[in-house]
Amino acid sequence: MATRDTTVEEHRKYIDRIDKTIVALLAERMRLGLAVGDLKRQRQWPTRSAAREAEVLAHVRAAAAGPLSASSAERIFALIIEETTAAQEGHCS
Numbered sequence: 001m002a003t004r005d006t007t008v009e010e011h012r013k014y015i016d017r018i019d020k021t022i023v024a025l026l027a028e029r030m031r032l033g034l035a036v037g038d039l040k041r042q043r044q045w046p047t048r049s050a051a052r053e054a055e056v057l058a059h060v061r062a063a064a065a066g067p068l069s070a071s072s073a074e075r076i077f078a079l080i081i082e083e084t085t086a087a088q089e090g091h092c093s
Contacts, residue, residue, distance in 0.1 A: 037087070
């Protein structure tokens with residue numbers, strides 16, 4: 001039983017490390033999204049681009065592998081796009 005508990009704890013520690021990496025990558029993505037938002041404002045372009053969002057979601061669906069289904073990846077990234085858009089709309093240059 002101790003071996004099983006140890007394995008669970010080891011997996012959880014590894015998951016925690018992955019979570020920190022994901023958060024760091026999301027922060028980097030958000031910084032880039034804000035920079036894009038600033039450029040869009042300078043050019044007086046709309047915040048949202050349906051074509052770009054569709055392109056991102058298509059890339060994400062194609063990249064999904066293993067136990068992560070294409071539809072799960074799409075749902076996750078749809079939320080990331082929503083959060084990025086909200087940050088762009090609330091960000092002042």
